[in-house]
Amino acid sequence: MTDCETVVVDGASLTPDDVAAVARRGATVEIAEDARAAVVASRERVEEIVESGQTAYGLNTGFGQLVDTRIEESEIERLQTNLLRSHASGAGRPLDEEEVRAMLLTRLNALVKGYSGVREVVVDHLATMLNERVHPVVRSRGSLGASGDLAPLAHLSLVLIGEGEATVDGERLAGADALATAGLTPLTLASKEGLALINGTQLTTGIAALLVVDAERVCEAADAAGALTTEVTMGTTANCNPAVQRVRPHAGQAAVAERIRALTADSEIVESHANCDRVQDAYSIRCLPQVHGAVRDAVDHLREAVEVELNSATDNPLVFDVRESLSDSRARPDSKSSGDAAGADGRATGTDESVVISGGNFHGEPLALRLDYFVSALTELAAISERRVDRMVNPNLQEEHLPPFLTPEPGLNSGFMIPQYTAASLINEMRATGRPSMDNTPVSGGQEDHVSMSATSAFAAKSALENARTVVAVELLTGAQASEFVDDSLAHGRGTSVAYRVVREASPPVVEDRSLDGDMEAVAGLIADGTLSKRLAAEL
Template identity: 85%
Template structure:
């Protein structure tokens, strides 16, 4: 939960294991919000650690405490070697590959791991969660390889790269004297915040690397970004409806009451709000056209289905953000089956909460949904620029002097290219490669699904930016005595702040990027919220 005592005060996210939201993840990951550990959650961490100590003292063989890992589960580890076992676990599992995670990905990973640990079922010491919180607040960012996770037993390799820094190994970036980022060894990075490397106690190594936190952190940011994109796509579609002399009769509430999908009704209402008081729409209310093309007429149905898919992902992410996902988990004996391994007061239960399937499937569903959002947006772009189908008031490719100028011919090419790339994206959750000698014989590939969805979202955002830019250019050829709607006027004016009208050919790559940035930062959504 996010708290800001005043407009001038930095945001603070209180981490309690129960109430973290995608918006909190964005605040920490992107805006550098500070974190604090809730006192009740801190007490739960202490109690959980006491249960682990009790079980270790009992001498029972317990997975993650005094046995090998994965296929080596039946190998018993001597008491004198238990601490070394935890260190070896981090070293051996930090075997990822690929690019390093970017800043927002690392911070989301740190935050979500911290929030899972403070639920009080992982058995780590208080000093472990304090180190993680300090690393976030002091901007000590582990260098984490992005590839290597199978989404079961969670995001092992990336989390191991993160956890290495806690024991003074691996690498991390820190803020230099002049604001630049310096890359240091784990021990050197900790020293910048006066932290000592940890010597891990029984179970702590496994608790740090077992879980879905890479998938969850990336997915949380995707939820925020996808919701912004859906809003922007509605705005782009509303502007296109106006400049192509389309009708908003397709958004009449009566239509949507008899097919009551939530997203569909919400989009129809949104389009009506965006085009409210539009003199452009009113100017042709009684024209001879019977129906608009599907890309305009079916906008509520398509955009609405996309919104429903995003909401489906949000539901899973909000659950996962506040879940205990490592293995094994430590419980008070009163709240667990008495057949579990443990003592009269504490038990350890081995299960599969680290499996990323609940997120993987929904992330792949998001990919399908965003593919459709981009596809319908590109079709609307074509309707504005294509001389074979565009309205009479619009010149070929929206060029002032078409032939001499190509106008917006190539932005539509760019959108088409991005659509092709999006459609080529696979659905990683459908794949499975057994590992660990067959012990881990079904995995989710959830982290791969998250990265795929992130790539698709970025491409879809650019397609929608092309539509926003194209719609604004088409506006230049609409009777200037006619006013845009309440929302579409804001959209047009904001686009014009970063991209002037095209009166003769010029490079438009920077314009496309600038408009995409309006969507990515939430500025478009913010401006619309001010008037809607």
């Protein structure tokens, strides 16, 4: 939970908004004392199992298809180091700063749950790197989303042992030198720690957490843009009547209808044509609550999964107090002898007090499927927004008071003709985006024979989000321009007047043609940084 500019990491209460606070605003990270105790207890369990001499995956075996290769105790530290080195084989652009910070935070939060078996010094190093702004250079491509985001997390973790590279104050340094700027020395990894650091969904989860925050802002902006378009095209808000929503009670639809009513409250423009002879508005206006509402439901669905994933143990194997593993009678030990704590399942290893269980919590499918759905939802949000833009600029669809392409001198000027082209181009790109979670390429000699491609889904979703935000910015700009041709004696609604002013502070009316790319970027920025949402919240 966030308290001013401090996020307390406890393995249980991290939210997408906390991730944004740390990743984007540099909030300080603190580890809760209860979480520290859980980390210490988990490490003691690992050491107990190692000292018992049993073979346990991740502690003293090879990895992937080499799972049956036993590693001697004298080579365990080397095994963990080799794991980071070998898996740091990603490709593509380096992640940007906020993506790296999101990964660091989410990996830290997963480790402090106390099921990964790392030492306290490991989580302290991660927290200090965040607070001192030591940002590992992480290759963005290479993750299959199972066994988690291995390659990116390996690049991230190399810096902990003084290898790899990191940026500090914009300067790219060798790993050991970067640690030194924060007063840290490179770690020598103990048993289980290398695997615990790289086996998890933190690239996917970190990006998805930021996407949730961003998408909620885009949804709010789209509602404001749609409400403004409704006004300037002389549409009605009768479609937002609560009675309509009650007989089809989808949560998102009802929320958007209420939002449109609030945005257009006291609108003299809407009231001016309440008794006109138009029977119905076009779908892009009339069905706004249904479409925007369904998108909100999709974003909420992703938020739900992200909040669970942020506070989950996603590496493998996981280390439990033996009593935690006994809820399933099939895992109950038949005797008190060492090794029997795994019960009937030979893939779990344990002692009288502790048990290591191999599972699949690293598999990114719970996020991958929802991220792909999220892309579909954002595509629809952009598509209906672009259709409303067309209704404002298209001479064949416009209301009589609007000139072609919203320019006082059409023909000599093209006005808002081309921003609609750009919106159409961005939507085409979104529609062409594949659904990565539907793909699968077996790896590791067939041992890892089904993967989620969740990181690919996350990157596709990030691109779709950026496109959707730009399309909505185009609608806001177009709606503001159309407002210049509405009777200036008529007032906008309580919220649409705010949206108009926010746009006009970044972009003056277009009297004669000028390049609009900067205007589009500026309004998109006001959506992205939350300015529009904050200004609307203060008024509504």
